[in-house]
Amino acid sequence: MAYHWDFSAVTRNADAFAAGLVNTVLLSAAGIAVGLALGLVVALMRLSGRRVLAWPALAFVEFYRNTPPLVHLFWFFYGLPMVLGLTLSPFVAALSALGIQSAAFFAEVYRAGIVSVERGQWEAGRALGMGRARLMRRVILPQALRRMVAPFVDRSFELIKTTTLAAALTFQDLVYNAMVVTTQTYRPLEVYTAVAVIFFLLLFSLSQLAEWLDARMKRRGG
Numbered sequence: 001m002a003y004h005w006d007f008s009a010v011t012r013n014a015d016a017f018a019a020g021l022v023n024t025v026l027l028s029a030a031g032i033a034v035g036l037a038l039g040l041v042v043a044l045m046r047l048s049g050r051r052v053l054a055w056p057a058l059a060f061v062e063f064y065r066n067t068p069p070l071v072h073l074f075w076f077f078y079g080l081p082m083v084l085g086l087t088l089s090p091f092v093a094a095l096s097a098l099g100i101q102s103a104a105f106f107a108e109v110y111r112a113g114i115v116s117v118e119r120g121q122w123e124a125g126r127a128l129g130m131g132r133a134r135l136m137r138r139v140i141l142p143q144a145l146r147r148m149v150a151p152f153v154d155r156s157f158e159l160i161k162t163t164t165l166a167a168a169l170t171f172q173d174l175v176y177n178a179m180v181v182t183t184q185t186y187r188p189l190e191v192y193t194a195v196a197v198i199f200f201l202l203l204f205s206l207s208q209l210a211e212w213l214d215a216r217m218k219r220r221g222g
Helices: 013-047 051-065 069-083 088-113 118-127 131-167 174-184 186-222
Strands: none
Touching: 013 051, 013 088, 013 131, 013 174, 013 186, 051 088, 069 088, 069 131, 088 131, 131 174, 131 186, 174 186
């Protein structure tokens, strides 16, 4: 017997999909912001040349790059209340877990971009009397950032897709709301097809925007 598709389950619950999408975008944007900020700090620690800073940064990167995000989600949401008596909302727990883990990946992007800048740029800056911090801010990072766009976009997309795990914490993102709609309508194929289409449209639109920004930065950089 052929399956009879009925997307009325989706259209009748458009408000639930819209609310879930907004929450997904908010969690993704906040996670990327945390990852970028913390990742830069970790990258600079690794490049500092001081073992007291470089070794903890390396341990942080290796630990978070080699452990599953779902474990960190459960630790922040279920573990902290038992260990420290600290209770986090689903959003804060998901943001903490995903933002911190993404920082490990963003840190490697920063580090690779910074070390890719030609040594002559460092020497020229020092010859002009620039200190390390000023040289990094005025000369190295602007050049490195142009080379980081594609890796940053790839990692950001991975983070956006990983936010779907936050549904396990009852965070009302797109996937969680889709699960609720499925239990109410018994139309899982239509509901999750709609979720896939929404994610595709979101990520495809962002990829086009990223390509445009990358091309513009390359033109400005000569």
